[in-house]
Amino acid sequence: MSGTEMSSAEGVRVFDAHRIAGPVPGEPAADPAGLLADLDHLGIDACAVTTSAELLGDPAGAPARDAARTWSARARFLPVPVIVPAVAGAGWPADVDELLATPPAMVRICPRRHRFDPHGPVASAWWAALAGHGVPVALDVTECGLDTAAALARAWPELGLLLLTPGYRELRRLAELLDTAPGVRVETGTLVAAGAVEWLARRFGAHRLVFGSGAPRWDDAGARFLLDHLELPESDVALIAAGSAAALIGQRWPW
Amino acid sequence: MIIDAHGHVGGWDQFLVPQPSADWLVATSSRIGIDVTGISHLVAVGYDTRLGNRLALAEAARFPGRLGVWLVADPHDPDGPRVADDLLDTPGVWGFKLHPDTHECPVTDSRYGPYLRRAVERGVPVLSHSQTRSPYSDPADLAEVVDRHPGLTLLAGHAGLWQDGFVRAAELAAAHDGLYLEICGSRLTARWLERLVAIAGAERVLFGTDATFLDPRAGLGKVVNSRLSAHERDLVLGGNAARLLGARLNPER
Numbered sequence: 001m002s003g004t005e006m007s008s009a010e011g012v013r014v015f016d017a018h019r020i021a022g023p024v025p026g027e028p029a030a031d032p033a034g035l036l037a038d039l040d041h042l043g044i045d046a047c048a049v050t051t052s053a054e055l056l057g058d059p060a061g062a063p064a065r066d067a068a069r070t071w072s073a074r075a076r077f078l079p080v081p082v083i084v085p086a087v088a089g090a091g092w093p094a095d096v097d098e099l100l101a102t103p104p105a106m107v108r109i110c111p112r113r114h115r116f117d118p119h120g121p122v123a124s125a126w127w128a129a130l131a132g133h134g135v136p137v138a139l140d141v142t143e144c145g146l147d148t149a150a151a152l153a154r155a156w157p158e159l160g161l162l163l164l165t166p167g168y169r170e171l172r173r174l175a176e177l178l179d180t181a182p183g184v185r186v187e188t189g190t191l192v193a194a195g196a197v198e199w200l201a202r203r204f205g206a207h208r209l210v211f212g213s214g215a216p217r218w219d220d221a222g223a224r225f226l227l228d229h230l231e232l233p234e235s236d237v238a239l240i241a242a243g244s245a246a247a248l249i250g251q252r253w254p255w
Numbered sequence: 256m257i258i259d260a261h262g263h264v265g266g267w268d269q270f271l272v273p274q275p276s277a278d279w280l281v282a283t284s285s286r287i288g289i290d291v292t293g294i295s296h297l298v299a300v301g302y303d304t305r306l307g308n309r310l311a312l313a314e315a316a317r318f319p320g321r322l323g324v325w326l327v328a329d330p331h332d333p334d335g336p337r338v339a340d341d342l343l344d345t346p347g348v349w350g351f352k353l354h355p356d357t358h359e360c361p362v363t364d365s366r367y368g369p370y371l372r373r374a375v376e377r378g379v380p381v382l383s384h385s386q387t388r389s390p391y392s393d394p395a396d397l398a399e400v401v402d403r404h405p406g407l408t409l410l411a412g413h414a415g416l417w418q419d420g421f422v423r424a425a426e427l428a429a430a431h432d433g434l435y436l437e438i439c440g441s442r443l444t445a446r447w448l449e450r451l452v453a454i455a456g457a458e459r460v461l462f463g464t465d466a467t468f469l470d471p472r473a474g475l476g477k478v479v480n481s482r483l484s485a486h487e488r489d490l491v492l493g494g495n496a497a498r499l500l501g502a503r504l505n506p507e508r
């Protein structure tokens with residue numbers, strides 16, 4: 001699908017920046033056709049896809065590589081590979097140069113699950129390289145904690161960071177982080193305290209907020225409805241729906 | 256008619272609620288099509304039941320027909336059942352709200368008995384927080400309560416709250432007359448809603464949002480955008496609540 005072809009029922013392009021593809025424990029299995037049907041059902045034009053095989057399994061293993069190939073072969077899916085910065089032979093990919101040989105639009109990290117030090121010398125070299133190439137990093141606040149995310153944001157202000165699943169209980173800390181860390185964007189799907197999305201948008205700008213759901217573990221249906229009913233100017237809604245993600249991803253935005 | 260069976264007004268100690276007011280709740284509900292919301296005041300849930308109930312009644316009086324009131328039941332107030340009973344006929348009152356976790360009193364505790372017996376006698380429903388594995392409000396304990404009190408209508412708020420308990424909560428609702436599932440909560444997705452309805456039956460599932468603790472738009476969207484049938488959606492969104500609340504939905508009764 002080309003950029004000009006993207007549309008939704010409301011006339012606003014919608015990009016879900018956070019989807020998990022493939023088997024997820026406790027959720028019905030979905031194949032690529034099923035995810036496309038979900039997107040159509042909710043009026044979502046395209047989505048960022050991280051496979052469960054990379055996220056919940058060994059990112060370097062054959063099943064993860066197979067899953068990544070399977071799910072990347074669709075025009076409406078933007079692959080977000082999981083990376084593991086580590087010494088040679090312990091991470092994925094082998095080194096940051098291999099990763100940047102074909103730079104992805106965005107990468108995802110799981111410092112706690114994969115037990116690497118996001119402030120260690122290896123990871124620091126990767127962050128510097130990613131920042132230099134304009135590749136943003138997504139990380140799940142429920143996985144690594146807001147402290148880790150905030151420390152990374154403050155140590156690497158030039159690195160684009162997308163905070164996934166921030167939840168509804170951390171508005172004060174999120175606000176302080178948005179105020180002091182210019183590289184940070186926040187996913188909206190779990191910002192479900194009453195009026196939270198508008199509260200952040202009016203203080204820090206809609207360009208800091210990115211629509212994403214975290215489906216199927218998190219709810220996409222309510223998040224999508226909330227997007228349609230925000231009390232914000234249309235231009236702000238368009239930013240949250242897709243424009244902020246496009247700006248974060250930059251030249252590798254595919255649509 | 257769309258009836259939000261689980262709402263609040265007021266701020267909360269543990270995090271910032273940007274829009275805690277009844278004015279915002281009613282205005283937002285109007286914009287998205289929610290006709291009426293049953294509220295308890297978070298002051299009552301949190302620390303002062305009598306004050307919070309008075310505040311909730313005052314808000315309901317400002318918005319007759321748009322806000323109903325769940326009177327919070329305080330298990331630690333020896334005179335609480337009488338005070339609450341005196342308020343049951345106040346226009347707009349829907350029934351009792353139990354929060355065993357914030358009050359640190361198991362839902363099966365004898366101190367809730369007077370409220371539950373009065374609810375049966377007066378034919379009013381009870382909404383209780385429920386939380387899988389909680390020592391205070393596990394759905395199995397709510398099922399025990401409805402078994403102890405024949406005729407009681409008990410809504411399990413949040414349907415047990417955690418995803419790993421939803422199936423068991425739905426099975427309990429299907430197996431225990433009087434036990435219903437209310438669906439608000441950030442972990443209850445549209446996919447889970449569809450599964451709850453498949454297990455418990457659409458007649459046993461009620462729409463709720465937890466507004467203004469949570470955003471009512473996210474809560475309504477998970478029902479509106481679910482793949483329930485039109486009949487199932489109508490029951491969940493308001494048909495079941497209207498049946499259970501009866502004349503109490505009418506503030507002029």
